[in-house]
Amino acid sequence: MARLTLTDIRKSYGGTEVLRGIDLTVADGEFLSLVGASGCGKSTLLRIISGLESPDAGKIALDGRDVGSATPKERGVAMVFQDYALYPHMSVAQNMAMPLIMARLPMYARLPGARWLTPNHRGTRSGVAAQVERVARQLRIDHLLDRRPAQLSGGQRQRVALGRALVRDPSLFLMDEPLSNLDAKLRVEVRREIVELHRASGLTFVYVTHDQTEAMTMSDRVALLRDGRLLQVAAPGTLYADPASVEVARFVGTPEISLLPAVAEPGGLRIGTVLAPCAHGLTSGRDVIVGLRPEALAPVGMPALQSPGGRGPRLRLELAVEAVEDLGAEVVIHARLRDFPDLAVRMRSQKTLERTGPVPLPDHLTAEAPLSALLMFDAEGQRLRDPAPVQMAGAQ
Amino acid sequence: MIGGAERLARRQRRLAFALVAPAVLLILVIYVIPMVLVVLTSFTDYSLVSNGFDWIGLENYRHMAEDEQFGNALRNTLVYALVFLPGAFFVPLFLAIAIQSQKRFRSVFEIVYFLPVTSTLTAMALVWSALMDSRQGILNNVLTSAGLPAINFLGSPDVVLYSLAGITLWSIIGFNMVLFLAGLTAIPSSLYDAAEIDGASHPVDRFFKVTWPMLAPTSVFVAVTSSITAFKLFDVVAILTQGKPAHASEVFLYLTFLEGFEYFNMGYSAALSVVFLGVIFLFALVQTLLADRTTHH
Amino acid sequence: MTDMTAIAPARIRLARISPGRVLGFVILALGAWVVVFPYIWMISSSLKPTDEVYDADFTIWPRTFAGVQNYWDVLVGQPYPTFLLNSLIVCGGILAAQLVTAIPAAYALAKLRFRGQTILLGTVVACLTIPINVTSIPLYLGVVKAGLLDTYLSMMLPFLVSVFAIFLFRQFFRAYPDSIIQAARVDGFSEIEIVLRLIVPAAVPAVAAFSVFSFVAHWNDLYWPLIVVQSQEKMTASLSMMQYRSEFDINYGRTFAAATVVTIPMLIVFLFARRAFIRGITMSGVKG
Numbered sequence: 001m002a003r004l005t006l007t008d009i010r011k012s013y014g015g016t017e018v019l020r021g022i023d024l025t026v027a028d029g030e031f032l033s034l035v036g037a038s039g040c041g042k043s044t045l046l047r048i049i050s051g052l053e054s055p056d057a058g059k060i061a062l063d064g065r066d067v068g069s070a071t072p073k074e075r076g077v078a079m080v081f082q083d084y085a086l087y088p089h090m091s092v093a094q095n096m097a098m099p100l101i102m103a104r105l106p107m108y109a110r111l112p113g114a115r116w117l118t119p120n121h122r123g124t125r126s127g128v129a130a131q132v133e134r135v136a137r138q139l140r141i142d143h144l145l146d147r148r149p150a151q152l153s154g155g156q157r158q159r160v161a162l163g164r165a166l167v168r169d170p171s172l173f174l175m176d177e178p179l180s181n182l183d184a185k186l187r188v189e190v191r192r193e194i195v196e197l198h199r200a201s202g203l204t205f206v207y208v209t210h211d212q213t214e215a216m217t218m219s220d221r222v223a224l225l226r227d228g229r230l231l232q233v234a235a236p237g238t239l240y241a242d243p244a245s246v247e248v249a250r251f252v253g254t255p256e257i258s259l260l261p262a263v264a265e266p267g268g269l270r271i272g273t274v275l276a277p278c279a280h281g282l283t284s285g286r287d288v289i290v291g292l293r294p295e296a297l298a299p300v301g302m303p304a305l306q307s308p309g310g311r312g313p314r315l316r317l318e319l320a321v322e323a324v325e326d327l328g329a330e331v332v333i334h335a336r337l338r339d340f341p342d343l344a345v346r347m348r349s350q351k352t353l354e355r356t357g358p359v360p361l362p363d364h365l366t367a368e369a370p371l372s373a374l375l376m377f378d379a380e381g382q383r384l385r386d387p388a389p390v391q392m393a394g395a396q
Numbered sequence: 397m398i399g400g401a402e403r404l405a406r407r408q409r410r411l412a413f414a415l416v417a418p419a420v421l422l423i424l425v426i427y428v429i430p431m432v433l434v435v436l437t438s439f440t441d442y443s444l445v446s447n448g449f450d451w452i453g454l455e456n457y458r459h460m461a462e463d464e465q466f467g468n469a470l471r472n473t474l475v476y477a478l479v480f481l482p483g484a485f486f487v488p489l490f491l492a493i494a495i496q497s498q499k500r501f502r503s504v505f506e507i508v509y510f511l512p513v514t515s516t517l518t519a520m521a522l523v524w525s526a527l528m529d530s531r532q533g534i535l536n537n538v539l540t541s542a543g544l545p546a547i548n549f550l551g552s553p554d555v556v557l558y559s560l561a562g563i564t565l566w567s568i569i570g571f572n573m574v575l576f577l578a579g580l581t582a583i584p585s586s587l588y589d590a591a592e593i594d595g596a597s598h599p600v601d602r603f604f605k606v607t608w609p610m611l612a613p614t615s616v617f618v619a620v621t622s623s624i625t626a627f628k629l630f631d632v633v634a635i636l637t638q639g640k641p642a643h644a645s646e647v648f649l650y651l652t653f654l655e656g657f658e659y660f661n662m663g664y665s666a667a668l669s670v671v672f673l674g675v676i677f678l679f680a681l682v683q684t685l686l687a688d689r690t691t692h693h
Numbered sequence: 694m695t696d697m698t699a700i701a702p703a704r705i706r707l708a709r710i711s712p713g714r715v716l717g718f719v720i721l722a723l724g725a726w727v728v729v730f731p732y733i734w735m736i737s738s739s740l741k742p743t744d745e746v747y748d749a750d751f752t753i754w755p756r757t758f759a760g761v762q763n764y765w766d767v768l769v770g771q772p773y774p775t776f777l778l779n780s781l782i783v784c785g786g787i788l789a790a791q792l793v794t795a796i797p798a799a800y801a802l803a804k805l806r807f808r809g810q811t812i813l814l815g816t817v818v819a820c821l822t823i824p825i826n827v828t829s830i831p832l833y834l835g836v837v838k839a840g841l842l843d844t845y846l847s848m849m850l851p852f853l854v855s856v857f858a859i860f861l862f863r864q865f866f867r868a869y870p871d872s873i874i875q876a877a878r879v880d881g882f883s884e885i886e887i888v889l890r891l892i893v894p895a896a897v898p899a900v901a902a903f904s905v906f907s908f909v910a911h912w913n914d915l916y917w918p919l920i921v922v923q924s925q926e927k928m929t930a931s932l933s934m935m936q937y938r939s940e941f942d943i944n945y946g947r948t949f950a951a952a953t954v955v956t957i958p959m960l961i962v963f964l965f966a967r968r969a970f971i972r973g974i975t976m977s978g979v980k981g
Binding site for chain 1: 584586587589590591592593594595596597598600601604605606608609610612
């Protein structure tokens with residue numbers, strides 16, 4: 001169990017800055033995901049946390065103690081690799097026993113063939129075997145202990161990798177895209193199992209992924225990385241409803257948030273030809289960006305689709321429909337402003353319960369969003385909160 | 397009525413025969429017929445210098461048992477192999493691991509150690525014989541200036557096999573090193589990361605838990621090909637010692653060559669060739685068996 | 694959690710790795726010197742007059758420079774240009790024949806269906822283990838009967854087909870996607886065009902690797918030329934070195950100038966085709 005604190009971690013490879021000052025604290029027992037596109041530095045950060053890589057600058061502390069110079073073994077971290085990194089020449093049991101053997105037997109007893117020459121360590125070995133078996137039962141792989149990794153399915157290998165990490169009571173549990181080699185169905189299954197594992201063990205988890213769904217569904221908090229910097233660290237719901245910047249808003253949520261350039265006017269924000277009558281406290285003429293989550297917008301006067309929720313003043317947009325994706329329970333509509341075709345809008349509407357069949361949509365429709373659902377960003381993409389157009393309630 | 401697919405298949409079959417015909421013809425002439433003939437010859441007393449021959453059954457093979465030259469050649473080959481093989485295996489393994497961990501000079505070392513593999517061994521053997529010269533050679537100069545007795549590297553029956561092993565080692569080390577380097581680079585780096593996480597950070601642990609087992613298929617290949625190389629020792633003997641002194645460097649293949657092309661005892665030489673091939677087949681068999689056991693995929 | 698009081702700072706941990714690397718470097722450098730020294734000695738001696746070659750105190754640069762004289766003697770006074778040309782002709786002929794026979798056969802084995810395919814492949818694999826040393830007696834007798842002793846043809850004969858090349862190229866061709874071949878057939882390519890315009894260009898790395906490998910191997914071969922070559926006019930470079938067994942030349946400077954002349958061509962080939970050559974060797978690992 002441990003609280004992890006990173007202070008101003010920096011790393012570059014041959015002149016390329018991969019990490020540009022990361023400050024992050026992971027609470028004891030927390031499940032934190034590091035998310036970002038490939039090349040954002042998330043794997044490097046994980047390797048630095050594990051001790052496989054040293055940062056150029058910055059401090060790493062576990063429970064307040066500086067571990068910057070400690071080896072992975074001394075840090076007591078466990079790690080699950082993207083390709084599982086199981087030793088192909090060892091049985092499942094031997095793979096899982098590795099960390100224990102390394103920790104409990106002296107060097108001479110670990111040499112090949114030493115098993116038969118060091119009967120004095122028999123007790124230790126049987127203790128290791130018992131512990132391996134206990135963990136294997138817990139992961140339901142105890143019937144596979146004698147197999148080699150090559151004889152296992154992808155999901156089984158994944159469990160062995162988890163088992164190898166679990167056997168030795170790690171302080172930190174690190175995972176590097178552990179689901180990316182599994183097929184879609186298994187991925188959902190193992191996702192739940194990992195969450196369950198986290199709950200049962202109470203360990204601190206740091207989980208690296210490029211998949212926002214994984215991050216959003218599994219974590220207590222999500223840390224979003226881009227170009228070696230942390231964009232925002234927050235609970236999944238907060239990240240969605242209260243993004244710190246346009247980048248975060250775009251990364252989280254499918255279909256993507258609609259972003260509409262607007263100009264501040266005394267009476268509100270002008271989007272194209274429409275005026276959204278909201279209080280903004282900005283100087284007139286300032287350029288801003290208005291963000292609209294797809295479910296914030298709903299068509300007016302269509303009984304097949306649920307009408308827009310929320311109360312109070314609304315933004316009303318006249319739209320030309322471009323494409324419709326019928327997902328069964330809901331429809332995703334891609335449209336453009338009728339008077340301002342440069343501006344694209346995505347909206348997602350639930351079907352009403354009595355109408356689950358195909359929904360006929362006209363070429364043109366009117367959609368409404370409560371003003372409270374508008375997210376406002378400055379021209380550089382940073383969130384404008386003060387005075388906020390009232391936070392959107394009950395996101396998702 | 398013949399469909400298009402059948403016509404295509406038939407055309408392909410005809411084409412296939414045309415494509416393999418030259419190779420098949422040459423394989424028959426170069427491999428299959430000579431193989432049959434060599435076995436048949438080994439049952440005769442055929443000699444190039446006399447007309448006609450008699451079928452003598454297994455007499456040539458029986459003769460080996462009592463032939464002192466054969467026993468001597470076998471012994472010499474074995475002694476040579478026992479010196480040569482450990483060097484041909486462990487030195488390249490060490491070099492490959494050492495080179496792998498170098499960053500800047502990696503390719504320089506790779507080139508240098510590989511040079512002897514491409515060099516004409518007959519020419520370089522001449523150089524080595526000069527370096528090993530009993531009186532004026534540079535090696536003996538070094539020895540005597542260090543206060544050690546001079547060694548008659550190529551002229552002493554007790555030393556000559558070791559000297560030949562030294563020269564052939566020099567010529568083969570780069571070859572095996574390249575094989576080991578290829579094996580090392582094929583080991584996924586995540587395995588070393590996993591070992592590090594598991595606490596195997598000491599180089600000894602890393603070697604025995606990851607490098608050595610992952611290198612097993614390469615090791616089998618290197619060991620078997622080197623054994624065959626050792627068994628095929630010929631060039632250096634032919635140019636430097638011709639089996640001298642006192643038959644101390646007369647190895648198996650050189651004896652086979654002498655019997656066939658110096659004494660023209662074709663029947664006996666053919667029998668020796670068959671034994672030679674038998675040994676090589678044995679090595680190939682060992683390799684196939686071990687290769688199955690050491691690959692993990 | 695492990696006790697962390699005894700942990701050295703990061704810089705010292707890095708330093709703990711480097712002594713090993715430094716030691717490795719020193720050993721590698723010493724070994725490299727041992728490996729290179731024979732070349733240095735050979736080239737140095739080739740520039741010296743005969744009495745300086747075995748001089749007790751060795752100098753890399755000769756005290757009396759006889760290099761021009763030695764190399765002039767070897768290249769003009771002795772038949773070394775002939776030896777080199779013979780090697781070139783034999784190795785080039787062998788390589789050409791090997792490629793012409795192996796590429797089509799390997800394609801048929803990899804991508805076509807025909808009767809006897811399995812037997813042929815089995816024969817090829819079995820022949821991989823048969824060295825020239827085993828079949829040399831019947832081949833020699835055949836050459837004698839045909840009156841071909843001491844001819845280029847007899848020098849090339851046992852190597853006109855390479856079962857190794859067939860096997861290697863078959864492995865390479867098998868990896869070539871069938872869908873592309875089928876698409877080419879649909880587009881109206883004939884099978885010959887498929888081989889020449891699709892397969893061969895894709896096989897360039899394998900062909901290059903094998904070519905360097907084959908050329909160097911036959912340039913350095915001693916065994917077979919020793920058996921079939923009888924006159925000095927047909928001697929290969931490698932075989933020419935055998936003349937020094939007897940008192941062919943008592944001028945040692947000139948002797949090692951000759952050794953240098955014989956060795957240098959393959960060293961140059963290697964330095965220019967290093968990657969192909971090393972690929973050829975590592976590919977030979979697949980036959981196991």
